[in-house]
Every structure is written in structure tokens, then in C-alpha cells.
Amino acid sequence: MIQKPYTSILVSLILASLLFIVACKNETNVLFPDRLKGTWITHDDQYKNRFIEIDENLIVLGTGEGESLILFVEDFKPLSGDSSQKWLFECKDIRGTAFDMTFFFNEGPEENSLMLKNMTHITWVKANGN
Numbered sequence: 001m002i003q004k005p006y007t008s009i010l011v012s013l014i015l016a017s018l019l020f021i022v023a024c025k026n027e028t029n030v031l032f033p034d035r036l037k038g039t040w041i042t043h044d045d046q047y048k049n050r051f052i053e054i055d056e057n058l059i060v061l062g063t064g065e066g067e068s069l070i071l072f073v074e075d076f077k078p079l080s081g082d083s084s085q086k087w088l089f090e091c092k093d094i095r096g097t098a099f100d101m102t103f104f105f106n107e108g109p110e111e112n113s114l115m116l117k118n119m120t121h122i123t124w125v126k127a128n129g130n
Contacts, residue, residue, distance in 0.1 A: 033078075042124045056073060072093070087102065103116060
């Protein structure tokens with residue numbers, strides 16, 4: 001049988017180990033990129049009735065005709081790249097299906113722009129008031 005002083009030391013070591021593991025779990029601690037936050041629209045005729053809304057918890061894709069796809073942000077991280085700033089968002093939809101979305105953010109002289117990795121021919125800009 002373990003004596004009482006050793007029990008408290010053992011419990012303390014286990015708790016300290018658990019706290020260390022939890023603290024190290026999110027090793028990057030990247031702050032959410034506020035410049036991506038907001039509603040983005042495009043002037044491309046094919047996608048005029050669509051939007052992208054981004055915040056630290058959700059990405060909402062306006063798919064047209066009043067329909068939206070809501071994605072819950074699980075994680076996000078910067079990716080190395082060229083002059084644009086690349087961000088990878090790991091998301092899940094309401095059914096738990098995983099989605100990875102990569103955004104290219106460009107700071108412009110007059111306005112900032114956003115592009116999706118699989119649609120780099122479409123430029124998105126912040127909607128008025130965002």
C-alpha cells in the first residue's frame with residue numbers, strides 16, 4: 001500500500017503532467033487574422049449574388065438564391081507563400097464533414113482583396129461598412 005505523503009506527490013505529478021500536455025496541445029497560438037474578418041463580395045457577374053462571411057468561429061458561404069453553407073472553424077493557420085498572405089482554415093459543416101479552405105489575402109493600395117485557392121480568378125473585396 002502506498003503511504004499518504006507519496007499519494008499526494010503522485011497526484012500532484014499527474015495533474016502537472018496533464019496541465020503541461022493541455023498547454024502544449026495548441027503549440028502555435030496564432031491570433032485570428034482580423035483583416036480577414038467580415039463580409040466579402042465580388043463584382044464578378046457570375047458570383048454577384050454570393051458572399052463570404054468570415055470570423056474566428058464560422059465561415060458562411062452565400063451560395064446564391066438565399067442559400068448559405070455554414071462551416072464551423074476548427075483551426076486556422078498561416079501558410080508560407082509569395083506576396084499574398086495565405087491562410088488555411090480547417091472547418092466542419094453541420095453534419096461533421098471536414099473541409100479545408102485556403103484564402104489568399106492581398107493588401108492593396110486602395111482596398112484589400114481575398115481569393116479562394118480553387119478560384120483564384122475571382123477577387124473578393126470587403127462589403128461596405130465592414
